[in-house]
Amino acid sequence: MPTETNSTHSADPATPVTPTPTPVTVLGLGAMGQALAGAFLKAGHPTTIWNRSAGKGEDLVARGATRAASAAEAVRAGELVLVCVVDYDASQAILEPLAADLSGRVLVNVTSDSPERARAAAKWAAGHGIAYLDGAVMIPTVMVGTPEALLFYSGDEAAYKKHEALLKSLGGQSAYVGADHGLAAVYDLSMLDFFWTSMAGLVHGYALAAKDGVPASALAPFLKAHIALLGLVVDETAQEIDSGEYQGAEANLAVELAGVEHILHAAERRGLDVSVLRGVRDVAKRAVDLGHGADSWTATVEGVRNPGA
Template structure:
């Protein structure tokens, strides 16, 4: 992370290995925890803390939320300051960092000496700014990213990323794992949780775009999505196998293309694009795939594997 002198971010650390379900299921020592923000995700987080046996205090900017949590044993604080003073760890989950800073700014003195965990979604830059603010007020700070829907919060399969103050994470790891058994600490740079978040969502949303486009293409010739789905599920196992191999090639900057080279694969993309155009479909995403691959070929990677398209992504003006 950038230190308090605003130096450049440190080299990303490898994520910590998630605990096995048996460790997840072990009862942690109860830790008083406060949740600021009771949207759907904030309520799910508070509920998971309660289920794990942690004394939980809640607060929301607008009234009328959290009755179910109170019925389950949570304490509703009269003010944000009261809520903060009740918790050893304070978790904030609101709409964005403008909202979180509006909540936290008046609470700096109350937060001093506590651990602040911000799982509000935003950019790595905003996370680093928040970390600098926290350091200036003597607040141990972790930035986090919740990678699962509310219904999965508190389960062994739930994935959350944390970055920032490693000592704070280690001290409260059991508490944080009550939110998800696949919780991972990814490094001291406070922006890294957001980097992991954005990168994974980048993959998710572009993959979903391809999924619905494939369904739309098939439907134009009378094939329902439900008929195609089983074959796509089977095909996805290939993608799962390629994830690690592609990562190795990207990190090494070497893209062996003996089995299938980019120039040939690019022709296949052109065929799909033309078929979609003839069927009156939007092809903006496919055109983008084609353009990035063509740029990589123009950069001299025609004989390399499809992974070389990363060079087209990295050099948008080439």
């Protein structure tokens, strides 16, 4: 398995770009596929669309998109072909018969799946002479095409550089993160890991307050300020994890673990589900047992890395 971890980000993502009109094809017209095709159209790119089932994309056609009668016809119309479907089983089922048509073109797959599936798809593409980029869309459909929209790309760097302005039509914060085709998915999963566990904590915090009669709306303003604190520790935590040095002089893990235990017991007394909190406690306790009691909270990463310890 590739071990590349260095990221190669493009120039300032906020820099305005004016892409040359480029014929593009979008395969897959779910909500996200339609949003991506719409962004290409808005940026002035001749856009051909195709979907496995009929009845989608009428608005895009009204805006100037060309509906292809077949996937092969759609691919032949585009210099860059973007596929956005439910999973890699679906994308490969569409792409396998199109290998000859895709040869010599740039294929961008923004279908969500695992790094392993992305690497397997890249191997297939390389075997057919297809320049391949794997991608991840990190924003909801309403943000597609905006300067704030974040998308990750990994794989063929030359293909990315050639079409960087075109791809930034989909999002001004688009970033190329490395030659390993699996890296876009790694970034995607890591960021969503943080997002969904944070959302779980948000919901659980509201539920805990509600048990004592505090409505979520009353807690919300204070949580906004609390969440802002996370932004202050992101870089420091990353540095500690990369260096393996967890400075706990100001607040050590053993003390923090005691605080987690207090929250856990309070939630249990109020009849709440505590499976997530128990997981947090167990990971922290494992890190303490591994000798990190005097280190910072970042040392819980050792509990995550050593689940059998």
